[in-house]
Amino acid sequence: MLLGVIADDFTGASDIANTISKGLLGQGGLRTAQFLGIPEENAPADIEAGVVSLKSRSIPAEQAIEQSLAALSWLLAQGCRQIVFKYCSTFDSTLEGNIGPVGEALAAALGVKGVVACPAFPGAGRTVYMGHLFVKDRLLNESGLQNHPLNPMTDPDIRRWLAQQAKDTVGLVAHERVRQGADVVRQILQEASTNGQTLVIVDAISDEDLVTIGTAANDHRLVTGGSGIAIGLPANFIRMGLATGNVGVPAGTEGPEAILAGSCSGATREQVGIHAQNHPTLAIDVDSVMSGETTSEILVDFLSKHRGAAPLVYSSGTPDEVGVVQSRYGRQAVADRLDALFAETAIKLVSSGVRRLVVAGGETSGAVVSALDLGALTIGPEIDPGVPVLLSHGEQPIALALKSGNFGAPDFFTKALERLSGR
Incomplete structure (x- = not known):
């Protein structure tokens, strides 16, 4: 297995599994399987990307960390070279967690800092600009998500929101720097790592921006974000000759x-x-x-x-x-x-x-x-x-x-x- 995903809910797991399986247009994605909870056995040998589905979004942060680290252990045992912590594209979490605590716990386990944090999913109308999250043409806190029954999102500044959850200071790669290309993004993330910033909000308003971010993070052990963050990741493994590009197969069944x-x-x-x-x-x-x-x-x-x-x-x-x-x-x-x-x-x-x-x-x-x-x-x-x-x-x-x-x-x-x- 090349790419491992830890998803904090089941629909989000399906979402990012779909993204990884499709990959970039014309290149294909990775052969992907979704696992419901942490498997007790090894993954099938032909699976290139595994998505572990947890139900950890709205539970106490300590439990979410414990489950996520257990999922990480299983994925590393499958040989994964890169891990994605997948959360909602509307950043669903309370001020007490769980995105910041889980993200920092995974980073500590992998010994990394300067980790991408990008919930953007332009295909579904979620974009990040200057660290602020938009749902289509509305700021997050004006989109209806402020009324979420479990995780009401009342602040569109996700850098500020994440800073209240995280132990370390939170960085930002502004959109103008993303547009300058993958090398610039990579350099800013390295500077953030040197400065002790574990999580770094990265702006993205288009799929092209997400591809740039994915290219910049090609050798990162950990990436975090919504399903859109995975758009450019399969191509990294294809370019390295580790995968050939999954074209997908029909799937379905008849019945009630x-x-x-x-x-x-x-x-x-x-x-x-x-x-x-x-x-x-x-x-x-x-x-x-x-x-x-x-x-x-x-x-x-x-x-x-x-x-x-x-x-x-x-x-x-x-x-x-x-x-x-x-x-x-x-x-x-x-x-x-x-x-x-x-x-x-x-x-x-x-x-x-x-x-x-x-x-x-x-x-x-x-x-x-x-x-x-x-x-x-x-x-x-x-x-x-x-x-x-x-x-x-x-x-x-x-x-x-x-x-x-x-x-x-x-x-x-x-x-x-x-x-x-x-x-």
């Missing part, structure tokens, strides 16, 4: 389908609304979940009755609705109960024969795939930017789409089910 949506993002709420116009949908009442009235049996019964019609169950709500529920029961209590409900539902769906499963929301996806315990997943074609088809192995493979809340076109759900069937 279901859609589970646990994200409260604006994009997911719009997608649910559009899907509901022509397909059966069931809204989950959180009060009834907390009281025990709504159970996984009820959700499975609804989804089973409507097989073949792309049925969907969802717990998405507006920021005001979410706030009311959280104030009543507690933020973490609500999240834990909904995660458990979706996980139990997914297990029963697969046991009953469902073979195509679409899941929206990072926390929801993490709960579902952890419960299913599918092992390594093959990375298939891209459905929408950042969301590939995932296919499990075995006699009865499961085709999955794990969608981050803000990702996907308005018609994502119906399109995803088509792609999961191999069409």
